[in-house]
Amino acid sequence: MTCYKLALIPGDGIGVDVTDATMEVLTAAAKGVFSLEATTFPWSCAYYLKHGAMMPQDGIETLRGFDAIYLGAVGWPNTVPDSVSLHGLLLPIRKAFTQYANIRPHRLLPGVEGPLRAGAFDILCIRENTEGEYSGAGGRVHQGQDNEVATETAIFTRKGVERILRFAFDQARARRRHLTSVTKSNAQKYSMVFWDEITDLVAQDYPDVTVSHMHIDAMAAKMVMAPQDLDVIVASNLFGDILTDLGAAIQGGLGFAASANICPDCSGPSMFEPVHGSAPDIAGQGLANPIAAIWSGAMMLDHLGERETAARILTAIEGVTAQGIGCRPGSHSTSQITAAILAALEA
């Protein structure tokens, strides 16, 4: 029986609650098919307060030996500024393992009433995850003075843009064969025009996929007004970040927003995490909706090649929400939703 080695980083706040829930479901679903050997790392803001770093110096090297990384949530801004905690854990992991494709599905699960009047929609957002606006190129001079300057330069490379577009085209090809590339090339005449050009170039290799170009502002409106018209969308790091919070909102909230950070062509581990943050206001109260986290866990199994088991988990989640369980904030506890998913898996 195959055994997958998982690195678990529950992190902060509700990250801990939803990681536990996810492992319960994954372990139950794997039973008799494959096994999971999980190693938990306490890397978090609490860890930072003790050790002065979010993870040990050799943290990345430690993670390299695993088949996949599962992350709950990072951030506890009352004690550690977000700019420190995220740059000490989540963002370096994405970059170190070249997890250039951030995959975020946005659709209404059965029984979930989103805030829109729209009916069914099924959007897959592909976000570039290693460069662009998150490249980290910049600096500050004359701090605190009138003449202070801060720069943060977005860096787009041909290699980086081409590979995320190819990945997005591949996803579109496996779905409804429509890709919308989201830029702001009317205003940003270097990087975004470059992105548009590469989109058209790559499109030549995918004559079976219809491509649209859309500006980020128009896309924000489209996702509210007519999300049902969208299939796969691809965007730069920051644009994809913003659009996927919008995507989460229209699918009923962050409790339903799953995500994967993958390197499609690397040997290093990929990382799976719900989109939601650490939610300090409800942390430790057993109130967090674990569906986004469990769905992210299913994406991890799918990525590891355990397609059938991943699909069984998704079906179980859908069965549970169809019964009205976990559909509205506060209607059910973390453990009630988890138990319902476990029961649906058994059935």
Ligand code: IPM
């Ligand atoms: C996300 C988050 C992160 C991001 C933050 C926490 C740095 O918002 O995964 O969407 O911007 O990538």
Ligand code: MN
């Ligand atoms: Mn985000």
